[in-house]
Amino acid sequence: MIKSNSGIRKTDVINRRMFIIGVAKFVVFTGIIARLFSLQINENKKYLTLSDKNRIREWKLPPTRGNIVDYFGNVIAGNLRVYQLHIIPEQVENFNYLLLRLKNLLDLSEKKIAKINKLKSELKPWDSIIVSENLSWSQFVKINNYLYDLVGVKPVMTISRNYPFNDVYTHVLGYVSQPNEEEILANEIVQERFVPGMKIGKIGLEKRLENHLIGTNAIQRYEVNAYGKRINQLEHQKGKQGSKIRLTVDTEIQKACGELLKEKAGSISVMDIYTGDIIAMYSSPSYDPNLFLFGISQDEWQLIRNNPLKPLINKTLTGLYSPGSTIKPIVALSALENNVIDTKFKVKCTGKMELYGQTFHCWKEKGHGWVSLKNAMKQSCDTYFYEVSRLLGVDRLNATAEKFGLGKKVLGEYFENEKKGLFPNTEWKKNNLGRGWVLGETLITGIGQGYIQSTPLQLCMMTAQIANGGYAIKPKIIVDNNPLTLEEAKKSMHNEQLHDSGKKLFKNKNNIKIVQEAIFSSTNERFGTSYRSRIDDPKYQFAGKTGTAQVKRISKRERELDLELEQIPYKDRDHALYVAYGPYINPRYALSIIVEHGGSGSKAAAPIAKKLFKLIIDRHELRNKQPNFEEISI
Amino acid sequence: MYQKDRLNNELTIFQKVKNLDYTLIVSVILLSILSLFVMYSTDGGEILFHTKNHFIKLAVFFPLMIIVAFFNIKFWHNFSYIIYFIIILLLIWVSFFGIKSSGSQRWMDVYLFVLQPSELMKVAIILCLAKYYHRLKIENVNSFTSIIFVLSIISIPIIFVISQPDLGTSILIALSGLIILWLGGVKVKYFIYSFITFLISLPFIISFLKPYQKLRILTFLDPDRDPLGAGYQIIQSKIAIGSGGLDGKGFLKGTQSYLDFLPEKHTDFIFTLFSEEFGFIGSVGLLILYSIIIFRIVRIGSISRSNFARLFCFGYAFAIFIYIFVNLSMVLGLLPIVGSPLPIMSYGGSSMLATMIGFGIVLSAKINHKQIIA
Structure with missing residues (x-):
């Protein structure tokens, strides 16, 4: 069979145009490879960082405050190990049942229960609620014994401020307590290092020297998915205790x-x-x-406040x-x-x-x-x-x-x-x-x-x-x-x-x-x-x-x-x-x-x-x- | 020569098997196996829903490709218009009775899986126009009536698809059609004029786009505009690809996909996952595999004696190229996000069915490359 003239011409046209397209394809694929090269080789570091930023989330733990010592090195404001009880709401199956169990185990008051419920509604489900800041050792043991039945409860060992000489240095040192929102916003370092449960200086040197005493947060790194759920722990980075302050006092x-x-x-x-x-x-x-430290009771507070000798006033510096x-x-x-x-x-x-x-x-x-x-x-x-x-x-x-x-x-x-x-x-x-x-x-x-x-x-x-x-x-x-x-x-x-x-x-x-x-x-x-x-x-x-x-x-x-x-x-x-x-x-x-x-x-x-x-x-x-x-x- | 021609019409099954293009088949098999591994990774390293279904579809459609190949290319020539017409009917049917999902109506339930006729149209339009230009005398290629007719052939399915709405597939259908016009010999100046007209009318076209489509274009121009909203997909995709580096994070170790940062990782963004886990080397390897397939199809086209087979092969090779180009450009942040799957790799029955049928017709062209169609 002999092809018609027209058929040959058509084939020529098709082939010629195909060639142009072939060149275009080559150029385009080269462009795509160039783009891949730029993303994966040139900018690899940048995107690796971004990918890590995506998947790694840090959880800050409260920093350990620096000690304050007297001239002879005796600790006058130190840190004590305390036992705390936290609840992580997202892990709890039946919140009311859990509260009932805890109420019996720890003798929690109705008021406290109400407070926990209020906190639960305010916090994110993965944020822990602090049920008790200072458990006694026997309470801590009790909780650990029943832990199998208390899903979502986390007994925590943590560090808390302690003043070994009790009232001797109160007006010099002041004290620490949980900050309110204004106090957090007032200090940039506190704002940066704040985690729930952290305490800051309220008055005295504890307040004045906050930025030196505060210490840095320990950091736990977790891998999280796109929804913020923790998948596994990657690393625990220890924090640095705040500076030690030595006073001239004896x-x-x-x-x-x-x-x-x-x-x-x-x-x-x-x-x-x-x-x-x-x-x-x-x-x-x-x-x-x-x-x-753990929230003063109303009675104790009234006793201090209403004392006619006015213990709250630092007479040495503010008494005229x-x-x-x-x-x-x-x-x-x-x-x-x-x-x-x-x-x-x-x-x-x-x-x-x-x-x-x-x-x-x-x-x-x-x-x-x-x-x-x-x-x-x-x-x-x-x-x-x-x-x-x-x-x-x-x-x-x-x-x-x-x-x-x-x-x-x-x-x-x-x-x-x-x-x-x-x-x-x-x-x-x-x-x-x-x-x-x-x-x-x-x-x-x-x-x-x-x-x-x-x-x-x-x-x-x-x-x-x-x-x-x-x-x-x-x-x-x-x-x-x-x-x-x-x-x-x-x-x-x-x-x-x-x-x-x-x-x-x-x-x-x-x-x-x-x-x-x-x-x-x-x-x-x-x-x-x-x-x-x-x-x-x-x-x-x-x-x-x-x-x-x-x-x-x-x-x-x-x-x-x-x-x-x-x-x-x-x-x-x-x-x-x-x-x-x-x-x-x-x-x-x-x-x-x-x-x-x-x-x-x-x-x-x-x-x-x-x-x-x-x-x-x-x-x-x-x-x-x-x-x-x-x-x-x- | 005469004798061979006669023989060609009566190829035995053994001759057909012998004449199959094994480079293409092996490439497709490799691609299929690769796609199974990637699907296994999207399922988080387990054989779950997507892996299973992808395997079933491969197991059904790969043999279908061989069956299609065993039909004489003449058969496909003869039935081109009818196939085109049937799919138009399906599109009409879908626009009335189709299954709705996430705001668009493009699917019909065909018992085994959910069929998206617009995917089939991507191949049918090539088939239809290849036949048209095969029969058209070269003198008439640039005649007014012919061009109007061809444009109508392209426009009819696009009208249905765009109203589903499905911009991505419409563009792919349009490009698949236009390439046959180009190959058929429509004057270069017409393409240039149309392109200029298109650019001028672009603002008007954009004003007709749906709000979400406009948003996609804006997002493409500046993904950081709304990093947690519209820009999220493209940013996460770039992070995944970029963090893959030279040799990737390793199979099943792509953190972006494993931790659910990647959107649509089974379908349109499958390349992102692949590239994150296998890196630059893997990505280039995949591109080479696709290039072999494209080159092979072009090669089959150029040895075909009939202009129908030639036009179809060239057109289909270009279509495959366009799918890859659009998909990769999208995930690499070079084009706005338009829904377009990556052939064989992406999860999705209709896309795979259409692709396999296309390969089948190409193989048929190979088997019957000496066939002359009057």
């Missing part, structure tokens, strides 16, 4: 402070006069921060008191510095002083007679200081007082609620009260009454700076990487370098000495206000100044009655104050004591100092042996 002294202020409201602060280390800082009464006579060393120093008086200057005390028709009383009704600076300080003669402050004027007094730290925060960076107190001057009154300063106000400021308000820690620092010869110190409560050693501190004070601390606060060194001697006489010479609390052994001998702060104006009738302490209602009793430093030869420590409504400083506060000084000095050698250095990252 637990033995802190504990003693607690004992000494037992059943009293008040505060004791102890400070190293050279390094500014805070040795103790106790506010009484205190409460047990461990109560807050009239310093009373404890301000007198500053008044004397200011007068000496401004050449208003000298040691020979004398005032006749008749028991009261008249000014513009107003009577200003001395605490001693009969009067002290002619008194010089030393005797006036020793016996705390008010009339003398009325006269001196009248001559000095409040503005010059204010300048000296502020130099010594009154009216300013002492540890402001660590305790956000610390109060800065007030030391008035004429300008302050005009700006804040809109009235002119009255001379009478100068007189009562000179004996530490009136507008003047100070925290116990301020008084302690004021005393420390008189004790060290009149140099500024920077108090601190955390041992850090570059502490000022005693030698360095003394050297910088001696050379009058304008180091952070060590700045001199006086014009004439002799003036400090005069004031120191006056304070010494107040404790160690007959008729001194704290003579009865003295220690004669030069090893422990200390110098101190009493103070008695009126909380209400004494009426004429009351003055005549001269009531005993027990006869005055608690709320109206004077605050008892005492500031002191020792040992007198080569002083090292300063303290301030306040007993709220304790009566007179010489009876209620000074005896506490006597007991405390023995301990402080005895601990001194041990403290000296501890390295004053800690490798931490703050």
